[in-house]
Amino acid sequence: IQMTQSPSSLSASVGGRVTITCRASQGISTLLAWYQKNPGKAPKLLISDASTLQSGVPSRFSGSGSGTHFTLTITSLQPEDSAAYYCQQLYDYPITFGQGTRLEIE
Amino acid sequence: EVQLVQSGGGLVQPGGSLGLSCEVSGFNFGGYVMAWVRQAPGKGLEWVANMKQDESDKFYVDSVRGRFSISRDNAKNSLYLHMSSLRVEDTAVYYCARVAIRGYDLWGQGTLVTVSS
Numbered sequence: 001i002q003m004t005q006s007p008s009s010l011s012a013s014v015g016g017r018v019t020i021t022c023r024a025s026q027g028i029s030t031l032l033a034w035y036q037k038n039p040g041k042a043p044k045l046l047i048s049d050a051s052t053l054q055s056g057v058p059s060r061f062s063g064s065g066s067g068t069h070f071t072l073t074i075t076s077l078q079p080e081d082s083a084a085y086y087c088q089q090l091y092d093y094p095i096t097f098g099q100g101t102r103l104e105i106e
Numbered sequence: 107e108v109q110l111v112q113s114g115g116g117l118v119q120p121g122g123s124l125g126l127s128c129e130v131s132g133f134n135f136g137g138y139v140m141a142w143v144r145q146a147p148g149k150g151l152e153w154v155a156n157m158k159q160d161e162s163d164k165f166y167v168d169s170v171r172g173r174f175s176i177s178r179d180n181a182k183n184s185l186y187l188h189m190s191s192l193r194v195e196d197t198a199v200y201y202c203a204r205v206a207i208r209g210y211d212l213w214g215q216g217t218l219v220t221v222s223s
Contacts (some may be wrong), residue, residue: 021204033209035151040202042216043151048209086151090208093152093165095141 005098011072011086013106016077020101022070022087031091034063034072037084037100044086080106086092108174108212109124115217122192124223128185128202128214136180139205144219145196152198155187158203170196190222212219 001023012018013055016043030050035043047056047063060076074081082105087098114126128140142154155176157164164176175188185202197220204212 031208035210037145037151042213043203043210044213045206045209045211048207048211050209054209054211084150088151088153088210093156094167095156095165097151097153100150 001029001092001096003089003096004089005085005087005101007101009104010038011100011104011106012077013079014079017073017075018077018103020072020085020087021047022072022098022102024068024070024089024091027067028089028091031089032063032065032067033088034061034071035086036089043085043086055071074103077105081105083090110204110212110214112202112214112217114201115171115219117150117220117222118192119223120194123188123190124140124192124219125172125189126187126200126202126219127133128187129152130183130185130204133204133212134179135183140176140178140207141203142176142185142200143203143210143213144196144200146198149198150172152155153184154200157185190218198220 004023006021032050033045037043051063062073085101110130112165121134141156173191179188199216201216202214203210
C-alpha cells in the first residue's frame with residue numbers, strides 16, 4: 001500500500017494553521033497513524049486510528065479521515081512544532097510510511 | 107520507567123553482518139508485537155520488520171527479507187535484529203518500537219548502522 005503525503009514541505013507562522021494530507025493507494029479503514037520526527041530524536045506517535053490523539057499530545061493536533069484520504073491539522077502553531085511529520089498505514093504488510101512533510105515555523 | 111534501550115550497531119563493510127539489541131523495561135514485553143524501523147540519512151522512515159508476541163509470525167520489508175532476522179527473548183525482555191549480507195543502502199539509524207493498537211507508541215533511542223568500505 002503506497003502512502004502519498006502532501007505537501008513535502010511547508011512553512012507557516014507562529015499561531016497559524018496547517019493541514020497535511022496523506023492518501024493511501026487502497027482503502028485502509030482508519031488504520032492510520034501520524035508521527036512527529038525531530039532530527040536526532042525518535043519518532044513520536046501523535047495520532048492513532050486516524051483521529052485518536054495520544055496522551056500528552058497538545059489538542060492543537062488533530063487527525064481525520066478514513067478509507068484512502070487522511071489529514072493532520074495543527075492549529076495555533078508553536079515554534080516547537082517545527083519537525084517532519086509522517087503518516088503510516090497499519091492495515092496490511094508491508095507496513096508503509098508516507099514520504100514525510102517537513103514543517104518550518106517562521 | 108517505561109523505556110527501550112538499544113545497543114549494537116556501528117561500522118561494517120558491505121557483505122558483513124551486525125546485530126542490534128533492544129532491551130525494554132517498565133511494561134509487559136511479552137504482551138506486545140515489536141518492530142524495527144529505520145531512517146537512512148536524509149530520507150524518510152521505513153518499516154523493516156515486525157514480530158508477534160509468541161514468535162509465531164515475523165514480517166519483513168522486501169528489501170531485507172532473507173538477509174535480516176528479527177527475534178526476541180521474552181524472558182530477557184529483549185528484541186533483536188540480526189543483519190547479514192549488508193549493503194551500502196542499509197546505512198541508517200535503526201529504531202526498535204513497541205506496536206500498540208493502531209500505532210507504534212514507544213521507541214528506542216536509535217542506533218546508527220553504517221555500511222561502508
